[in-house]
Amino acid sequence: MEQPIALGHPRTGPLQGIRVADFSAIFSGPIAGALLADQGADVIKIEAFGGDLMRGGFPQSGGMASAFTSMNRNKRGLAVDLQKDEGKAIARQLILSADVVLENFRPGVMDRLGLGYDTFRETHPKLVYASINGVGSSGPYANRRVYDAVIQAISGFTALRVDGKPEMVNSLVCDKITSLTAAEAIVAALFRAERSGQGQRVEISMLDAALSFLWPDTMNNFTFLEEGVETVAPLDHSVFLHETKDGWIASMPVQEAEFFGIFRALELPELIEDPRFADAAARLEHRDELRALMDAAYPRFTTQQLCVQFEEEDVPYSHLNTRAEVLEDPQVKAMGAVLTYQHPYAGLVRTPRPAAQFEQTPSNLYAHTPRLGEHSREVLGELGYEKSEVDRLLAQQVILETADG
Numbered sequence: 001m002e003q004p005i006a007l008g009h010p011r012t013g014p015l016q017g018i019r020v021a022d023f024s025a026i027f028s029g030p031i032a033g034a035l036l037a038d039q040g041a042d043v044i045k046i047e048a049f050g051g052d053l054m055r056g057g058f059p060q061s062g063g064m065a066s067a068f069t070s071m072n073r074n075k076r077g078l079a080v081d082l083q084k085d086e087g088k089a090i091a092r093q094l095i096l097s098a099d100v101v102l103e104n105f106r107p108g109v110m111d112r113l114g115l116g117y118d119t120f121r122e123t124h125p126k127l128v129y130a131s132i133n134g135v136g137s138s139g140p141y142a143n144r145r146v147y148d149a150v151i152q153a154i155s156g157f158t159a160l161r162v163d164g165k166p167e168m169v170n171s172l173v174c175d176k177i178t179s180l181t182a183a184e185a186i187v188a189a190l191f192r193a194e195r196s197g198q199g200q201r202v203e204i205s206m207l208d209a210a211l212s213f214l215w216p217d218t219m220n221n222f223t224f225l226e227e228g229v230e231t232v233a234p235l236d237h238s239v240f241l242h243e244t245k246d247g248w249i250a251s252m253p254v255q256e257a258e259f260f261g262i263f264r265a266l267e268l269p270e271l272i273e274d275p276r277f278a279d280a281a282a283r284l285e286h287r288d289e290l291r292a293l294m295d296a297a298y299p300r301f302t303t304q305q306l307c308v309q310f311e312e313e314d315v316p317y318s319h320l321n322t323r324a325e326v327l328e329d330p331q332v333k334a335m336g337a338v339l340t341y342q343h344p345y346a347g348l349v350r351t352p353r354p355a356a357q358f359e360q361t362p363s364n365l366y367a368h369t370p371r372l373g374e375h376s377r378e379v380l381g382e383l384g385y386e387k388s389e390v391d392r393l394l395a396q397q398v399i400l401e402t403a404d405g
Helices: 028-038 066-071 083-098 146-156 171-198 205-216 256-265 280-285 286-298 304-315 330-335 376-382 387-395
Strands: 019-022 042-047 075-080 100-103 130-131 200-205 242-244 250-251 317-321 338-343 346-353
Touching: 019 028, 019 083, 028 042, 028 066, 028 075, 028 100, 028 171, 042 083, 066 346, 075 083, 075 376, 083 376, 100 171, 130 205, 146 171, 146 205, 171 200, 200 205, 242 286, 250 304, 256 304, 256 330, 280 286, 304 317, 346 387, 376 387
Parallel strands: 019 042, 019 100, 042 075, 100 130, 130 200
Antiparallel strands: 242 250, 250 317, 338 346
């Protein structure tokens, strides 16, 4: 097993010095917060005493849930009762000390708590206030409770199969797309605030993010509105998977040379001169014939034989990994794409490295995922609270601090 990396070193990412008050929960917000934390921001996760729902997920190790641990790394934890006036006062002070607020409550919740953007518009004009919601703040679905599967259904993710059968993507893809969109939008707003001194509210809806993600390649027939524009058959991505003599292989030819390389590798060089497959237009017209020939040819070879042949022909290809095999893939290991670190409660934890690699300000793992309220005392101290005052707030259950052990 790979050697665990050390935690606890100073933050070095490009967002070093940026503080984020992260009120978000479940998936879409926490992943966005983790991306900012990976890039050096001081992200403080604010939770109610019951904790983020994902703390109760499985599998568990040392009281930490796997998904929660992945989505909340590099953050600090503050547990506060926002139903109490003193809890709200703590949250307001934290927001005034922050550069960014991140929340994914349903529209209006933060306003009712007295923590909405308008509360800080005048007193903290440089604040970037990012609100993630399901379907925007207006319209017939605005007050509907939504999660990833609902957005998949509304956005058309469930209609991607070419046979018309509805199917859910077997991952929380809309949550993740929204997280990426939110993190990018927050950084853009921070850039503008740094230049102009003016922050702003940023709204990111899961539906907007999903539509933007899907549009370029799955909504081709709905882009041009002029009459007479020819429609095209949807691309069936199953054509890129092929069963071999002993398993499966993926190949995705796009350019002429790549198609011809596959023909040679499959010992079908005659197809190079076949007018049915000579260019993209001809292959599209005769795609069913081409697929039948491919389906018949691939099983004559083992996966390894094809990997060797495709490598020689410079064809885009790969063997198929199971989830467990991903960890042992030579490219994954050569990149150091998966890291391990020692969590003080969960033990040895495996996690992907930050995806963006910065030359001058490297992203890294700085801190373990916090337990509920693990840094409550520390954060309040930074806000100017005396120890005796923190002790009183703990005793009166305005804040919570998880005890060691």
